Amino acid sequence: MVSESAPGVTASSLQIRERSAVLRWLDYARSFARHKPLGAFGAVVLVLLVLMAVFAEFVAPFGSLETNQSIALEGPSFTHIAGTDQFGRDVFSRIVFGARTSLYVGVSVTLAAMLPALALGIVSAYFGGWVDYLLQRLVDTIQSVPYLILLIAIMVILGPSLLNVILALSFRRAIVESRIMRGATLSILNETYIDAAHAIGARDLRIMARHVLPNIMPTVIVIASIGFGGVILAEASLSFLGYGVPPPTPSWGGMLASDGRAYMFAAPWMLIAPTIALGVVVFGVNMFGDALRDVLDPRLRGST
């Protein structure tokens, strides 16, 4: 840390401020990588996942739906590095396109859950009293239903589709996150600047938006990044039970479940590829989320 008040370092601190924003971010990244090597590994995995999903057409050697019965259920080879499935589709290519599904679900759910979670958590903590009591009992109730059972129930009501998977996961995620947002807001409400805002006559909405929200942002970012891996796993679990993204859209959970398990003895490679993909990505995301938490909001250690 460069302190401005200390004599002799003023020049260097000015220099740092003059450097472009890009360079400053590079500095952050370098220091992050030095202190949190595992977190940096996670960040690299995330970047690779995004690149793979965005450029799936160029990365995948075959189309995700390209069938060829004459090469069905073939083991790994030079042309099909992860083997082929029962329709002769290239497993590696389906993994690459499946990254799109996982990423799409992960990002949409994380973003869609954030707003209701914030609203619910901040309102509950800010108003307290019976509002808080009722909202928290609702959260208790929904949390008492194991997440997979809740998700399946919602999927049965909504019917199978990619959008509904996102809706179901977002609902569950928003409820879980709202608890943490409530806790974060409660600790902010004790600060003097909240009293000051009340004293100058600021309205409730203004205090919540201008004073509470910016100050719980680190918690929001950390919780979102830690939850991201869980969302990907939950989508896979839903697909595994047959309530997830409907075929033929490639999804890692679906590849493991219906197809992979039907041919698990004849073609075990159909299981290995999605397992590795899921494991590596969620591992990376968790490592990155952990490191981010240590840097941005160490109080949250052990809360998830």
Place this chain on the structure above:
Amino acid sequence: MTKYIIRRVIGLVPAILLLLLLVVVMIEMIPGDIIDIMLEEKLGNDPESRIVLEHELGLDKPLPIRYINYVGGVLKGDFGNSLWTGTSVGSLIVGRAWATIEIGIISILVGSTIGVAIGAISALRQDSFLDYALRSTAILGISVPSFAIATGVVVFPALWWGVSPSLRYVGITEDPVAHLKIVILPALVLAIGLAATLMRLTRTTMLEVLRQDYIRTAHAKGLGQFPVILKHALKNALIPVVTLLGLQIAFLIGGSVIIESVFAIPGVGRLLISAIGNRDYPVVQGVVVIIGLFVMFTNLVIDVSYAWLDPRIRYS
């Protein structure tokens, strides 16, 4: 303390009423008239049997009445009957509960022992190679989905050594040894995720406790390494771990839905999945309510014991 317990128990009442409301409304929201599906598959579609069936299921009454009836039934321990077999939902769940509870208990015992032990070791050797290795393994343990591990456990021994675990369930009364052989594998698979989660928390809280003054004092007065670690450090570090264990129980039950499907264990999880598939709604409702109640009471017990261990909680 008594006041705290009373307050917590009263707090359960609205949560339970809400759970029952959710479960009744859920059936209302499922698309496609249940009656239509049932008539088609079961009785033949004539108006008379429609009226009889609607009455039998209580669907001819408005929603508030159905809710009150359902709450009344649950209070008397009556969860209704299966639509297909007519068996009472209560006895169906009781028949399936044992396998699930047994797997749950084994995985909690194994998972928490391993998790706490590894977490403590990792904290004592902070930032060593061993610490990094154990932590990475733990994160890997929560990154690979349990159904992937479960499937791997079934497939690969069979491919490599020609050994495959038996997927034909044997009751504990029929053959205890064969029974244990069947439930141990799913229990161990579930224990992996639990151990990994607990390991991470134990390590964090242990590191915090090890920095406290009373640990230094204990060392200073000449206590050996082991008494300090076990009696002073670990005991205090375990309080938040116990809370997390309580929260993990809901997670374990969710996981058992998947594990029971993979290993063909006739537990509550599989009962639920097949009931959803058969659109046997009273069974679905009953299982969700029973599991919800179980989770709520576990959390109550954990909260109360936590408040007993740490008096500060009672007054917040």
